[in-house]
Amino acid sequence: MRTRLDVLICAGAACLSAHSAAVRDALAREIEAHGLSDEVRIVETGCMGPCELGPVMLVYPDGAFYIHVTPEDAAEIVEEHFLKGRPVERLLWTTPEARRIAEQRKQVPFFAKQRKVVLKNCGLIDPENIEEYIATDGYAALGKVLTEMTPTAVAETIAASGLRGRGGAGFPTGKKWGFVAGAPGPEKYVVCNADEGDPGAFMDRALLEGDPHAVLEGMAIAAYAVGANHGYIYVRAEYPLAINRVEAALAAAHRMGLLGNNIMETGFSFDIEVRMGAGAFVCGEETALIASLEGHRGQPRPRPPYPAVEGLFGKPTLINNVETFGNVRHIILNGADWFRSIGTESSPGTKVFALSGKVVNTGLVEVPMGTTLRELIFEIGGGIPDGKEFKAVQTGGPSGGCIPAEYLDTPIDYESLQELGSIMGSGGMIVMDADNCMVNLARFFLEFTANESCGKCIPCRVGLPAMLEILQRITRGDGRADDIDKLERLGKTIKTASLCGLGQTAPNPVLSTLRYFRDEYEEHLVGRCRAKECTALIRYWIDPEACRGCDQCRRACPVGAIAGTPGNPPYAIDAEACVRCGTCREVCPFGAVEILDRR
Amino acid sequence: MNRLIEKYAPTRENLLDILHALQDDNPHNYLTTAALRQAADYVGIPLSEVMSTATFYSMFSLKPRGRHIIRICESPPCLLLGAESVLTALQEMLEVQVGETTTDGAFTLETTSCLGACGVAPAMMIDDQLYGNLSRERLAEIIDRVRSSDEAR
Numbered sequence: 001m002r003t004r005l006d007v008l009i010c011a012g013a014a015c016l017s018a019h020s021a022a023v024r025d026a027l028a029r030e031i032e033a034h035g036l037s038d039e040v041r042i043v044e045t046g047c048m049g050p051c052e053l054g055p056v057m058l059v060y061p062d063g064a065f066y067i068h069v070t071p072e073d074a075a076e077i078v079e080e081h082f083l084k085g086r087p088v089e090r091l092l093w094t095t096p097e098a099r100r101i102a103e104q105r106k107q108v109p110f111f112a113k114q115r116k117v118v119l120k121n122c123g124l125i126d127p128e129n130i131e132e133y134i135a136t137d138g139y140a141a142l143g144k145v146l147t148e149m150t151p152t153a154v155a156e157t158i159a160a161s162g163l164r165g166r167g168g169a170g171f172p173t174g175k176k177w178g179f180v181a182g183a184p185g186p187e188k189y190v191v192c193n194a195d196e197g198d199p200g201a202f203m204d205r206a207l208l209e210g211d212p213h214a215v216l217e218g219m220a221i222a223a224y225a226v227g228a229n230h231g232y233i234y235v236r237a238e239y240p241l242a243i244n245r246v247e248a249a250l251a252a253a254h255r256m257g258l259l260g261n262n263i264m265e266t267g268f269s270f271d272i273e274v275r276m277g278a279g280a281f282v283c284g285e286e287t288a289l290i291a292s293l294e295g296h297r298g299q300p301r302p303r304p305p306y307p308a309v310e311g312l313f314g315k316p317t318l319i320n321n322v323e324t325f326g327n328v329r330h331i332i333l334n335g336a337d338w339f340r341s342i343g344t345e346s347s348p349g350t351k352v353f354a355l356s357g358k359v360v361n362t363g364l365v366e367v368p369m370g371t372t373l374r375e376l377i378f379e380i381g382g383g384i385p386d387g388k389e390f391k392a393v394q395t396g397g398p399s400g401g402c403i404p405a406e407y408l409d410t411p412i413d414y415e416s417l418q419e420l421g422s423i424m425g426s427g428g429m430i431v432m433d434a435d436n437c438m439v440n441l442a443r444f445f446l447e448f449t450a451n452e453s454c455g456k457c458i459p460c461r462v463g464l465p466a467m468l469e470i471l472q473r474i475t476r477g478d479g480r481a482d483d484i485d486k487l488e489r490l491g492k493t494i495k496t497a498s499l500c501g502l503g504q505t506a507p508n509p510v511l512s513t514l515r516y517f518r519d520e521y522e523e524h525l526v527g528r529c530r531a532k533e534c535t536a537l538i539r540y541w542i543d544p545e546a547c548r549g550c551d552q553c554r555r556a557c558p559v560g561a562i563a564g565t566p567g568n569p570p571y572a573i574d575a576e577a578c579v580r581c582g583t584c585r586e587v588c589p590f591g592a593v594e595i596l597d598r599r
Numbered sequence: 600m601n602r603l604i605e606k607y608a609p610t611r612e613n614l615l616d617i618l619h620a621l622q623d624d625n626p627h628n629y630l631t632t633a634a635l636r637q638a639a640d641y642v643g644i645p646l647s648e649v650m651s652t653a654t655f656y657s658m659f660s661l662k663p664r665g666r667h668i669i670r671i672c673e674s675p676p677c678l679l680l681g682a683e684s685v686l687t688a689l690q691e692m693l694e695v696q697v698g699e700t701t702t703d704g705a706f707t708l709e710t711t712s713c714l715g716a717c718g719v720a721p722a723m724m725i726d727d728q729l730y731g732n733l734s735r736e737r738l739a740e741i742i743d744r745v746r747s748s749d750e751a752r
Binding site for chain 2 (some may be wrong): 013014016017018050051052054196198199200201202204205237238239240241276277278279280281292293294295296297298313352354355356357358362363364394396420428430432436437441445447448451452454537558580582583
């Protein structure tokens with residue numbers, strides 16, 4: 001049945017957390033009440049990208065994009081827009097350029113600057129309806145390889161496209177497929193690494209939730225190319241929605257004969273099982289992931305042998321990341337040359353980035369490789385909130401590094417980020433402004449990696465807590481003169497001597513902040529935090545000139561450290577009792593609370 | 600043999616799924632010694648092996664926990680946007696420290712690594728439900744809602 005309007009409402013994890021399901025229910029009720037059920041259809045989609053603005057929804061065909069929709073808005077939207085054709089302007093995501101509604105989505109820079117390949121269907125189709133996926137040429141690539149291509153030709157096409165692993169290291173995907181295809185033995189496995197855990201990265205979750213069949217199809221094509229009949233998706237247990245959508249997709253694909261025995265009656269068989277992690281970041285490392293899939297402690301082992309030769313249950317195993325698999329069907333359908341026409345020479349294609357931290361439009365974006373950090377953060381991301389100044393962006397999560405403002409015009413690809421002392425990683429981009437202390441940031445990351453170290457090798461198990469201890473005392477104001485040298489020495493040793501990728505990259509946030517923000521480390525040694533973030537180095541002070549005696553700070557203070565009489569300014573903070581939580585500064589209507597250096 | 604785990608083949612590779620199933624079934628959200636032994640016998644490996652595996656993963660608990668597990672994200676994107684003060688607020692509100700259970704047995708407060716909800720940081724999960732854009736006010740509202748839906752049951 002064709003409907004007059006399709007209302008696409010985001011049912012990604014972030015929008016659901018902002019009650020998009022309640023909005024859907026309210027809309028459905030109003031549509032029904034207005035007798036529009038035959039004309040207006042609600043489709044629940046995966047992530048549309050701008051998470052901070054959720055719940056979001058898009059109305060087809062007129063292209064109106066609504067943000068921050070609440071159930072209370074449903075009646076107005078249905079009456080005004082769906083019935084009378086007048087979009088509700090106060091809920092539209094407008095920019096000065098997007099005057100015409102139909103142009104709105106194209107004109108909002110957040111969308112206009114993106115190039116969606118992997119996320120093409122995310123936010124556009126109902127991920128729980130396989131027919132919608134098939135309508136977007138879904139499973140056509142699998143049909144093509146099974147009926148028209150030899151396994152070798154498939155691996156060669158992927159190799160020719162120049163696709164590189166999207167999980168972190170950027171290893172050429174086609175080469176990996178070639179290794180597994182060439183490995184001896186009748187039994188092989190294809191594993192999808194969906195143990196996304198890099199702080200600041202959530203593209204794999206979005207793809208699994210928003211377009212799960214694209215990942216399944218990519219895996220099936222890979223299985224045909226390498227000669228595997230059995231696959232696993234290892235998903236972290238923190239992503240229950242992704243697990244449900246993948247399981248539903250698997251069942252639907254089985255029902256339609258697109259997975260399982262004798263796929264499309266070609267004689268090729270491939271099935272996939274979902275396995276859940278149990279909260280261990282290190283399981284994203286491929287040998288640890290294999291150990292976990294086998295039911296053991298998720299500890300890595302030395303390579304070689306590589307999983308391509310000796311992987312799951314000792315058999316040749318292809319392990320690729322979710323986004324990597326998401327690229328496969330597009331390359332098969334459009335060709336390696338098409339893929340190479342996007343992106344840069346050494347890094348073809350697009351990359352999905354997750355914007356978080358101090359940026360206006362947090363969320364997921366997909367751009368061609370070679371896009372600059374400035375375009376990503378300022379044009380698509382909308383810049384830094386509250387007119388503050390950009391300070392640095394952490395790419396590659398806890399394995400990556402901090403890139404300062406002077407490199408904002410760097411085109412992003414695997415090599416350029418590495419030259420700057422960072423990495424692509426899985427595509428997390430954590431943006432920081434002048435209020436963020438770089439030493440403290442390094443401490444955050446080290447806390448994370450020290451905590452997630454599996455404990456198998458000594459450099460990582462003992463070295464990371466040693467680095468963390470130094471960072472803790474520097475941010476406490478107890479740093480010693482030789483601490484910076486010690487951090488550098490320890491960092492280099494841990495990188496060289498650790499067993500797996502976790503330890504080999506964990507010092508990067510410290511080393512890169514030391515490279516670009518060494519002066520901040522040095523200032524901490526003399527008791528100053530310029531970002532005013534390290535609480536041991538600051539004190540709060542009420543400016544007597546600005547204080548009006550409104551009493552709000554005194555009432556809000558959780559430890560009763562503020563004294564004063566209403567209407568009789570100034571108020572004063574007892575520095576000894578103050579826990580420096582910053583609540584008084586947040587509540588003061590007159591901006592009278594200032595942060596000063598403690599010494 | 601327990602129906603709960605029978606749907607899994609009795610092989611080592613299913614151990615994590617079996618442990619998840621046993622833990623989820625326990626009203627106090629943990630793995631009892633009996634459950635660990637049951638898993639060991641079912642899979643045919645020593646209890647010490649099961650202990651070793653169960654204690655490696657942060658989501659398995661060998662101690663009783665509350666009816667609901669609150670996992671508050673402690674990753675840098677959440678920390679940059681105030682996760683520490685959200686955690687403090689939660690500790691005050693529930694009168695527990697991280698790792699402890701409220702006296703009424705309703706909530707256990709835990710921290711977690713990235714929940715992949717950085718777009719709506721700071722974030723937390725209560726059981727399988729994700730909550731983002733947390734603030735003191737929103738926290739109180741969420742906790743109240745979980746408590747009252749418990750009472751309604």
